Amino acid sequence: MRKNWTLLLALLLSVGMVLAACGGGADKEEETKDADKGEEETTTDFKVAMVTDIGGVDDKSFNQSAWEGLKAWGEEHGIEEKKGFDYAQSNDKADYMPNLTRLIRDEYNMIFAIGFELKEDLNKVAKQYPDTHFAIVDDVVEQDNVASINFKEHQGSFLVGVAAAMKTKTNKVGFVGGVDSPLISKFESGFIAGVKSVNPDIEVDVQYAESFGAADKGKVIASNMYNNDIDVIYHASGGTGNGVFNEAKDLKKNDPDRDIWVIGVDRDQHEEGQIGDHNVTLTSMVKRVDVAVHDLSNKAMNGEHHGGEVLEYGLEEDAINVATTNEDAMTQDIIDAVEDWKEKILSGDIEVPKTREETEKFLEAL
Amino acid sequence: MSSSHRLFSVLIPIISVLLGLIAGAVIMLLSGYNPITGYAALWRGAFGDAYTIGETIRRSTPYILSGLAVAFAFRANLFNIGAEGQVIVGWLAAVWVGISVEAPMVIHLPLAILAAALAGALWGFIPGLLKAKLGVHEVIVTIMMNYIALYSTNEIIRNVLTDHKTTTESIHESASMASEWLGSITFFSRLHYGILLALFIAIIIWFLIDRTTIGYELKAVGFNPHASKYAGMNVSKNIILAMVISGALGGLAGAMEGLGTYGNISVMSGFSNIGFDGIAVALLGANTPLGVVIAAFLFGTLKEGAGEMPTGAGIPTELVDVIIAIIIFFVASSYIIRWALLRFKGGKSK
CATH class of the missing domain: 3.40.50.2300 (Response regulator)
Incomplete structure (x- = not known):
């Protein structure tokens, strides 16, 4: 019994010593780094x-x-x-x-x-x-x-809704939301309004993953949607959307002729959609947080903190726009249609809905 | 023999924590970072000043209770993975009572705490009942109950407690465990009186397990249900009771967050992990109340201190996650180490 303890102790001590030795060496490096730091702090002190x-x-x-x-x-x-x-x-x-x-x-x-x-x-x-x-x-x-x-995510979502409506062949499109919340409702409302403005007969399937980080759920929802003949999915779900892209890419890989699309969100998600020579990212609702x-x-920094x-950042400020990186998928007629509707929003001809209640009213008025 | 056994159960967690720290240090070294700076930042992040000490204690508070919840069930040989769900329903119930009831503090606060315990108890009762009467394994039921808790809670927050918002209003002052005094001595940390309640409950649970017939029966049923039945104990009653108490403890952990830290509840986009971490806390604490309290503080320290490592020592967040996970891995595997060593020792003494 005692032998075991001594062994264990010896082991612990030796590992500790090796570590201490390594640690000491690294410490010196750190000191020189610190010395460098002092000289560089010149340009601005605003952090x-x-x-x-x-x-x-x-x-x-x-x-x-x-x-x-x-x-x-x-x-x-x-x-x-x-x-x-x-x-x-x-x-x-x-x-x-x-x-x-x-x-x-x-x-x-x-x-x-x-x-x-x-x-x-x-x-x-x-x-x-x-x-x-x-x-x-x-x-x-x-x-x-x-x-x-x-x-004004509803404006951008409206425009990608227009693109989705122009692209769909099955007349069924899907929306995958992150957490059901007032913010994501803006995306959902704008998207539905955009789709239905082009063609009121298109069905929009709305699903929430209840998470912004569950790629697995995004994949399951996307799989169900694509199985039900939906061919364009717009996701507003952060990391959950990576699952949507994965599913679309898997399907595309197995059957390159199948026309399925994902619409990205926040950034231009063109890279996310690349699979071989194809790209499943139709477009993205780009929100210039940057x-x-x-x-x-x-x-x-200049002393005018608001x-x-x-x-509010919207189309007017160029802080919301629609990506046209995928030139094969975003054909000229789609881009033209998106531009047309953009003009209508900018000129105030249409007021894009922000909530589900406003969406209902908007749809009734169509 | 008995004293060496005790020495064993104290030393094994310490060894596993040390091994974890060493493994974390090796990873830092291999990736070109200085482990001493790294751990110094970890220490600063957890105990650097009054604020971080306050926050570390605050973060440890629910771990004590969720750890106790899992440990208590373990003593009756039940694996309560459902602590997570029990935390969530307890949190919801506490906030619900905190918002909708108006009463003086002496009534309101205990009522809100009680509501949390009851909600958690209900969440433990269902798997307990299914296990006792139908033999359904509690692991499966409690996992499912976690999801039911998460999604129903989100739905209730959105549609019952608020009008489609993501956060409820704050609870009334009379139901709050938050303390301006504790905040002021710790530089605005969210330290609250819940820590006293958590420690008090740890003592009660120790008494219940080690000093009462109830505790004895629970342990007996855990060791051998058939022998217990033969000895005249009601096995199903004890299984249900163990799950109910375990669930109530989980619910109380939720109350710590609802009445102490946040004072409200928000739609959760994923599990809070308080309950899941409770499993590791219980295992590290060798399923004893004192062990759980110590393990809870260790967890609180690691989680709180980790935040300082990227900003304080320049270690990337991803690597910090790996280091903390490895420490926890070693810590949690102390159970395996102990089991293996005890087996080894037992074999030798024969």
Whole structure:
């Protein structure tokens, strides 16, 4: 018995010692790095950071877009990552508050909260730290030091709805939502209105995955939809949408002649749809979170933080647009139709619905 | 023999935590990061100042209760994977009572806590009943109950508690465990009085398991249902009771979040993981209340401190997730290590 213990102890000690040796070596490197750091802090002392929601910074969707905006801002001002801008990733809801507070205590001047899930926590934090500038994407926080960035996703969704209606051959299209919420309702409402404006007879199947991170559920829903003769699916579901793309690509791989399409969201998801020589991404509803983040960071740096204001970014600001990267699929007549409807929205001829009630009224009026 | 056994059960979790830390350090080294800076950041993130200490305790609080929930069922040889669902329904029930009832604090707060315990108990009762009467395995039922809890809760938040919104209003002050005083001494952390309740309940559970007939019977049924039946114990009653108490503990863990940390409930896009982590907490704590409390603090520390590693030590978030997962893996496998070592030891002494 005793022998076992000694053995175990010896093992532990030796591993510990090896580690200590390695650790010591690395420590020196760190010191030199620290020395370098001091010299570089010259350009600006304004620091910007963001807190992701649970999608994470590589969600191929709006967190990633926001981070790209922040990186572009850093590049513009010659700031290095982690020295003047950074992000904190949230793995679950409990991380939002500590992440926000951590960035405040690291003396960031401007902090972006990405996504409506951070609303409650940001509301509390903004009250406690009135001197820090904050901004929230996709929701409204009524505090004097918080700018609320909202997008007119219903406008963009309307236009991709038009594209879907022009593309479908089966007269059935699908919508996959993340979490059923006022935000995603905007996507759903705009999309339905867009489809039905082109052809009221097209059926729209609406499904929610109840998650922004469940690619497996996205795949199952997409599989059901494609089996039921739906040929175009618009997803507004963050990481869940990766499952939709996967399913579409699998089907396309087995049967390259089958016409099935996915409409991406937030970023141009052209890359996500590439399978061999084909691409299943018809188009994407591009929401330029990066533009908004970049723009607002600059404004805050110049001392014009839009605290307490609700900033709306839409077609007018070029912050919402429809991707035309897939030239084979987005034929000229589709692009023309989308442009036509875009003009109608911009001129105020049609008011795109934002909620389910407004959608009902909109459809009755057709 | 008995004292060496005790030494064993104390040392094994410590060894597994150390092994986990070492494995995490090796990964950091292999990826070109300094493990000492990394762990220093982890430490700072968890205990760096009053705020982080407050948040670490706050994060550990529900783990104590969800750990106890799983541990309690384990003692009766039941595997309650449903702690997650019980946490969610407990959270919902607590917030529901917190919003819709108006009463002075002495009535309101206990009522809200009780509601959470009852909701969790109900969520434990169903699998308990099915197991006791029909022999349906509790693992399958509790997994399913988790999904039922998650999606019905989301639907209730959207359509009953609010008008198609994603977050409910805040609970009344009279049902809140949040404390301005605790917040003010910890630099606005969300530390709340729930920690006292959690520790108190840990003591009660210890008493129940180790010092009462109920606890004795539960353990006996867990060891050998047939022998217990032969000895005149009511096996199905004990199985149901174990699941009900376990569920109530899970519900209380939810109340910590609902009445303490957040003061509301939001539509969840996935599981809160409080219940699932409770399984690892229970295993690491060797299914004893004291062990669970210590393990809960370890989990709270790891989860809270991990957030500091990317910003404080420049270690990428993805790698931090891997490191924390490996530490937890070793920690959770302490159960296997103990089992193997005890088998080994038992074989030798013969």
